[in-house]
Amino acid sequence: MSTEQPESAPKRHLPGHIVAALAQAGSATDSAGQSWEGRDLAGEENPLHKFDKDDGLADAQVVQALADLRAGTGSEASVHQAMANARVFVAVVAQLGEEAMTEHGFAADKEADMALVKIKGPDGRMALPVFTTVERLQAWHGEARPVAVYAPRAALSAVSEECQLLVLDPGSDYTFVLRRPGVWNLAKQIGWTPSYLNQAIADLVQEATGGYKQLRQVKLAPGRGVGSRDAQGQGVPGGGSGPELNLQFVFATGTSENDAREIATNIHGILSRNSEFAEAVDSLEISLLSSSS
Template identity: 60%
Template structure:
């Protein structure tokens, strides 16, 4: 067998044929029209002034500010808010794959794509919700999905795409050493190019919650804290204080002494219903967990 002869896996000589749509595309190469039959004449494909070429000189690497914000979060010196603020100005990548919409025979007798759609790759989160994976670098995307095409976009544009796909979360760098999840309220704020405060730090939401305690005689207080799902871990096992998929917010109910468990749960149920009907709370909180506590009994006064 000559050095230039192709071989099959079995070692026997075999003639290889290109797929029809590739062969047809090669036959058209160098023609006066593009693959859609549109003339090249008069079309300006240079980068200057062309909004399609915002990333002509893109190196495919992680945005430096985003890289610094993620590193600070992993080190325990940063916050979810800082990552969100860095994303607001960062170029990231979405993953798209080609899907054949319609095929047929071309002018040269080959089967070729008549119509092909570019589809966003989406994920299903452990809780069943839809999520959009995005990537800080080309290398991270290709390591996760070798056949996907990276499309550079500003992160707010990716968030808009997630909303249009009915996704509830952005998942930054799935499969990488550190994966950061931006939950629904943060994703919506990013899409609208607004600053974001996590629910567990939001003073306006804290005021909404504290109002609920005044209407329940059995309730001493309600305290807000980060939910157990806010934190996450790197692939190597290090704990990170942010970037998890949820639960996002923890409400700790403290009851006056003498309230039994049934009465406490009825109180929580009433408050939960009122909070769910509050638009500010519903939009600002992604996921919720509840803890019930009894207030310590007051010690008797020795001088009484």
């Protein structure tokens, strides 16, 4: 038997360097406080134009990492690592900011803003779609404008837009979902180890499970939502939207179901109040097992 229990993490605050970067976005000055007005922004050294000569094709390392994952020889962490230095495309659409009447009495756009396209996942969480190629973005949304950004910047935008997921290449032959902890680490430009492989999380679980005589063992395993499927229905050992972590509680033979549930609930409560656990685990499911099973 198993019960799925999405984590309700305590309120989180963005790291200082992310807050600073978000505050700077759209500013009238650069990071040194110098005004953009009257400055020549042309040239290869200008950071705003790093992708002027972009061919719109996929980053080779991301393509390889995804191929390895689909072949069963790669990992979610390897895809995350490849994305750390990759250029991707976000979808931007015009959004009416202010409407005015023409002299003939018709409504017309007076001002329009550009807005990131966001989508809602099956579990209700918001996600930011990103694309490896211009072609895939345009096939998914014909009216969207592709904007080239480094993947960590896309993750930063996802955090700013309160999106908990990055969805890579929706509508394509294979769609990879980067869950909340991976998104946050990509935005902070640090490595990511999925919780089901994270030794620090395993240690926290062991600390929380001591003192229960009926409890023989607690195993960490990928949740049933870690895996995904490509367009042909072939299973892929990663890239799913969750649940991410399966805690398998193994009890001594003869332990009643009520006792097992009470112990598991107590331990889950301890873990959910631990900030390190809450940050590293996107969503959780619990399995109650007998040592004879």
